[in-house]
Amino acid sequence: MSWYAYPLAWAENDALRQAARRWQRRGLLTAAQQVAIEAAYPMGYERPILFLRVGLFIASLFGIGSLAGMAGTLTGFDVSPILYSILIIIGCLVGLELVIKNFRHYRSGLDNALLYCALLAWGFLVAYGLRDVLSDSLGNPALWLWLLPVLLVLLAALLRYADPIVAAATFVIALSLLANGLLQSSAGRLLLPFAVLAASGALLLALRRLPARADYFYYRSAGLVLRTLGLATLYLAGNYLVVREGNAELLGGGSPSAEIPLAFLFWAFTAGIPLLYIMLGLRRHDRLLLSMGLLALAFSLFTLRTYHSLLPPAVASAIGGALLLAVALAALRYLRTPRHGLTAAADEDAEPHFKLETLLTAQTAHAPAAPEAGFQFGGGHSGGGGAEGQF
């Protein structure tokens, strides 16, 4: 049995087809070449269009829940919850493997639901086993007993299924484990921001090695999620507001919060990290870094205003808005002709992260099936919902 749950070719063929579509739109490939590439690397799996995926996911979740409920009703809820969750885990995992193998589902909603249910049941099982020692505080000295087994299973699931949401869950649990360990002593509490900084930095460095791996395309979406979260925590762990209020919260609340040690350092992080992200994003042509930098900058300004309000909010908003407008307009004008490797022109390749207009008018028409000879792939109007190819 292979370590990967899904054939590697599925993700790689996707990447090849997407790249071909992109290059054809930019006029780097002829239509005939693109058609040949689409035919050579077919979509070998089932993944319905988004709305059907949502429907399938919800129906599967409720279906699994109702099956569990039926089992409970039939046995009169006499069986131990431990046996019960083990049954759910085994049932879901067997179902998951069968669905992948026999029906070739790849993140279709059905396999997602089965995987998440199995993992949730595992989390419940461990929590049930520890029900006498657990409380919901992050500083609980026994919490690691739950976090560690859950983390190990999540890691295994991440490596096998490469699911983006499992990646996010793994990240959160790993961070919680780190925090839980450090919160056992007061020195650890002071070190917590630095530990999170170091851990996020290590994660980001490790992720830089991902593109060189042979199975990069298989882990690409999970890696993107981890990178986004890593950039976010790297910034937030150094943010003055987060550190100060988090510290106050851990010390038992009380407002206004007390000043923190090394405040100047955290102010430097608050100011410096967004600028670093934006600068590196522009230099390396890295859209994720740039977007995270802009978001971080907005949060830094919010942090500044929380502790030092210089102007009344309305005045600050008007002046800030006018400044922003002026900067954006100047940049649009300056970059009308490409300079320093940057341009203000729309790029076929530069998909916006959030197209409001598309969401509103939500053209759900999907890309055409296997194109006839001579079919022109012009305009890229339907954008491809990801559901094309043979059935």
Next chain:
Amino acid sequence: MAIPTARLLARLVADDLLPPAQAAAIADDERTRPFSLHYELRALLYVGSVLLVGGLGVLIYENRDSLGQEAITALIALLMVASFTYAARHRPAFTWGEAPRTRIAADYLLLLGCLLFLVLEGYVQYAYGVFGTRYGLVTLLPAVLFFALAYRYDHRGVLSMAVTALAAWVGVSVAPLAVFQNTDYLQAILSRPALGLGLALVAAGLASERWQRKAHFAYTYLLLGSNLALLSATSLFFERTGLAAVSCWLLVLGICAGLVWYARRTQSYLFLLLAVGYSYVVGTVGLYRLLQAGQLEDLLFGLGALYFPLTLGALVLFFVKIKKILRLK
């Protein structure tokens, strides 16, 4: 150059799908292409305008006594006229089909003008009480104006605003969140007009497609209309008893069947999802109430254990095999 691009190109060359020279050209383009800041800069423009307008709005509001009502009215009216003038100067030629986009700014300014019209109308009503207690007129006026503008300027955003204004005129809001904010919404007094409006919008959508009069507006009409009709029919179904409940139940299922038919014809999967969701919930509750009416509640407990796994399993199967079942492309 990024490693993945190099690997993709190497794979294409190795599989004889790309001549090496062309692969080198693509690699070169990937390496030297300028980085587009188009959407980032537009997002900054948008945030900047929102901050500026919001800040100015609050400032004007705080100083409304010293500024005077006339000055504020004149300012809003001036901005509105300026927006509409710009949009009018770049308007597309009228067509019953989809007009080509002339200028993106004109699109946005038309929307802004419509929003400013609402602000102006609200302000003159607040300051001068122009409309008195004729609240119907207050909501009907923007509806008529927005419908005219949507058709003349071929703008689906303005069309959505027109439908919302029309719904406000009828006494409800089509905005999805209103369901949660406004408990009055679920009262039967409003449900019947809302149901009527929803069905009328659906009919308008189908008609615009049938006679090719702004056929691309059909999606907006159908989405807003079917949601409104389904929501109000569902809420009527929950409130009523007896024959009225049965007819609402049938109505919901009928609308859902119509949506499935439409989704099949136009490959619009959102409608399919809506239809399946509504018909499952309303169908299940209807069955439950039927058994209740027949004094068969005892049956329910035993049935529930089997009913949900079986029907939900069937639903999963339906989604998995949807292409075959509905003979979709």
